Amino acid sequence: MPFDWYYPDCNIKHVKYNVCWVSTSAAAIVIAICAGIIAVILIACLCYCCCKCKEYNRIHKKAKAQKWNDKRTTAQRELEDRQSVRSDQRKAELEAYRMKYNIPAKDNDAKV
Numbered sequence: 297m298p299f300d301w302y303y304p305d306c307n308i309k310h311v312k313y314n315v316c317w318v319s320t321s322a323a324a325i326v327i328a329i330c331a332g333i334i335a336v337i338l339i340a341c342l343c344y345c346c347c348k349c350k351e352y353n354r355i356h357k358k359a360k361a362q363k364w365n366d367k368r369t370t371a372q373r374e375l376e377d378r379q380s381v382r383s384d385q386r387k388a389e390l391e392a393y394r395m396k397y398n399i400p401a402k403d404n405d406a407k408v
Contacts, residue, residue, distance in 0.1 A: 394401060 391401075393399070
């Protein structure tokens with residue numbers, strides 16, 4: 297029969313109504329292969345996104361730690377500057393009292 301070449305494993309009744317255009321087993325195989333390919337692509341995309349997210353978090357945490365260290369260092373320098381200013385002020389006040397009351401300056405070398 298001439299329709300056997302176009303529609304294998306199909307009888308004339310199904311060919312007449314165009315019901316037998318593809319075999320069920322072939323359709324199942326094609327659908328399974330497509331689903332497998334889509335699943336592999338989705339898993340690959342998920343892994344890629346997770347890796348990028350981890351890298352972003354690592355870089356973000358490193359930048360945050362660096363910012364915290366810079367802030368702490370700046371605060372420590374400011375504290376040292378304020379301490380040195382206060383120390384200089386105390387020394388100036390002490391020198392002013394010595395000058396006012398004619399008290400001689402202490403020599404640390406004389407005690408040793």
